[in-house]
Amino acid sequence: MIGIFTGARIKELDRYTIEHEPISSVDLIERAAGMWxxxxxxxxxxxxRVVVFAGPGNNGADALCAARILNDDGYSVEVFLFNVNGSLSPECNEYRKQLLNCSGIRMTEVVxxxxxxxxxxxxxxxxxxxxxxxxxxLQGxxxxxxxxxxxxxxEIVSIDIPSGLFEEDNFGNNPNAIIRATHTLTFEYPKLSFLFSENADYVGTWKVLNIGLSVEGKQTIKTEYFLNTDFDISGIIRRRPRFAHKGSFGHALxxxxxxxxxxxxxxxARACLRSGIGLLxxxxxxxxxxIMQTAVPEAMVHADDRADLVSDYSSPQVYxxxxxxxxxxxxxxxxxxxxxxxxASNGPLILDADALNIIAENRGWLDRLPINSILTPHSRELERLTTHCATDYERLRQARFLASHHHVYVVLKGTYSATCMPGGMxxxxxxxxxxxxxxxxxxVLMGIITGLLGSGYPPASACVLGNYIHGLAGDIYAGRYSEESLVASDLIDNLGTAFRQVRD
Structure with a gap:
């Protein structure tokens, strides 16, 4: 998985690379600027026409180095370097000297x-x-x-992160003092703030550039945030034994x-059956x-005594x-x-939609959640379970607390859906x-996760794989047809292709 480093850990990883590769800070900037x-x-x-605005720190050094390379490649480049109070970092000053000797670049030094x-x-x-x-x-x-x-x-292209944007929580930030980038080309890993809806207008489209930071450093410097990759998911998915039978893949309720x-x-029900469960x-x-017998003939049906709603269920069956x-x-x-x-449950439950809303109206029931249960709230459902949140960052904090405090898995649905695990990851x-x-x-997502959990995947894998397969099925449909025409049943129809694509 791609680790998402925040705060001081970002600079710590840079220092680790410089010390252990070893490589000079200037050469690391050269490498990063070249990729950018x-x-x-x-x-x-x-x-x-390219106009570069460079600050006094190492982000400014990246910008000055990029300006020199662009000039060498035939671009018309103009540079504004902010050298307020003579506060340039050593690396930024080094690239300032290089540009002073570089023909073709017009550089204005703002004092x-x-x-x-x-x-x-x-x-x-x-x-x-x-x-x-x-x-x-940012001020003044x-x-x-x-x-x-x-x-x-x-159009604005930001180096690593839009200027003025914090890496994590931007609740107290000044929205008028943050660059609204068209593109953000970021180094080595996304910044946590890129994954929150409130920052979309600042980040624009973003892409991660691998600049060769220390692999050992990434393993040594710990983070609790990760972005999954195709490689991770292919390692989760399991082969079905040749001599398996329907009982080998579990029974879900x-x-x-x-x-x-x-x-x-x-x-x-359809999504659950399409996700590998043996019996449903x-x-x-x-x-x-x-309706169920006609639409989903593969499912066994147990009708409630009530005509219009579910009211009771008693069965000796172990699911x-x-x-x-x-x-x-x-x-x-x-x-x-x-x-x-x-x-009554002997194992984890998967709770979604109105089950979550019912628990939200009976908050004390949160303490009754079976260990390793899976909750799949969208943002409003999460707030009903916890408290009002002004930002996606605060929602993530609440979801993490809910997961750790009650030892459950919380799948916070949305763009970049987040699986929050009991241990903090x-x-x-x-x-x-x-x-x-x-x-x-x-x-559909709830059905997928239920099918994966029931067929033998542990809760963490069921959540992460379920999220990925769910989104991939949507991407397959949109790639073939369009985003506008997509309906939920299209996701189910493309689950088979999604599983095959991950397996292959």
Whole structure:
């Protein structure tokens, strides 16, 4: 997995690489700037005017080095270096000296006042003002420069991180003093703030550039945040033994549906069966029996005594996974059923949708959650379970606390869905697309995770693999057709291709 390092650990990893490769700080900047320019030149031709804004630290050094390489490659480059109070870092000063001896580059060294250049839609701005480590909002002249750049109409490409953006929590930041980048070309790993919706307008499209930071350092310097990769997922998925039978892959119970919401139950059941479960029993309201038997003939049906809702379930059968929630509503009898399942379960539960909403209205029941249960809330459901959150960063903090305090797995759904584990690790998912923002998508995910858990995957693997396969199925459909036309059943129809793609 790709580790996501935050705060001081980012600089610590740089220092570790410099000390143990060994490599000088200037040479590491040279390497990083070279990779950055390679990607920049894939985006923009030599016909575009390039204006570089370089700050006094090592992000500015990256920008000055990139300016020199772009000039060597035939680009028209103009540089503004902010040398306020003579505070350049040693590396930035080294590249300043290089540019002074470089023909073809116009460099303006800003000491106190700046005459702002004319920029247009044909200009590409390189943002190298401030990098990681910033811990307070930009103020004064730098804030005015950022505001000018954001209003210029030019495309902006940020080096490593948009200037003014914090790596983690931006709740107290000044939104008017953060660069709104068109593209962010970041080094070695994404920054945590890139994965939160409130920062999308600042980061733009982003890409990670491998600059060869120490592998040993990444293993030595610990982080709790990770972004999964294709390689990680292919290592999770298991081969099915040739002489296996349906009993080899578990028996799952799905409690779902109510009158008018049998679609949720059918979607979850179909997804569960498409995810490798050997046997599935669906406990549904009596009104839904003909619907389920027709739409999902592979599922065994246990009809509730109540016609319109689920109210009770008693069976000596031992299930390898029990999922509850899609479309069940919040009738009093259904509330009692959820309470009973929390007390009676011999193993982890997968709780989604109205099961979570019922628990949110009975907060004391959180202490009854079986160990290693899996909760799959979207942002509003999480806030009902915890507290109001102003940002995605705060939601992540609440989800992590919920997971660790109750020893459960919390899959916080959304773009870059986050699996929060009891031990503190968080794995972000990197598949999926906006077309999946459609009714029933969450029911499909719940069904996938139930099928994986029931067929023998441990909870952590079921969550991470389930998220990935769910998103990949959406990407396969969108690649073949479009994001706009995607509906939840399309995800199920593409699960087979998604599993095969991961396996291959």
């Amino acid at each position: 320019v390679y990607e920049f030149e894939r985006l923009y031709t030599q016909q575009r 106190d006042q700046l005459t702002l250049p004319e920029l247009s839609a044909q200009t590409v701005v390189v943002d190298g003002l401030f990098g990681v480590g910033l811990n307070r909002p 002249g730098f804030a005015k420069v950022v505001e000018f750049l954001n209003q210029s109409g030019s 799905l409690i779902a549906g109510s009158r008018g919401k049998m679609g949720a139950a059918c979607l979850a 029993t669906a406990h549904i309201p009596a009104c839904g029996e003909p 390898q996974a029990v999922g509850i929630g899609p479309g069940i509503g919040k009738a009093e009898a259904t509330v009692r059923l959820v309470e009973k399942m929390l007390s 968080v794995v972000f998912n990197n598949t999926g697309n906006p077309g999946m923002a459609t009714g029933g998508s969450g029911d």
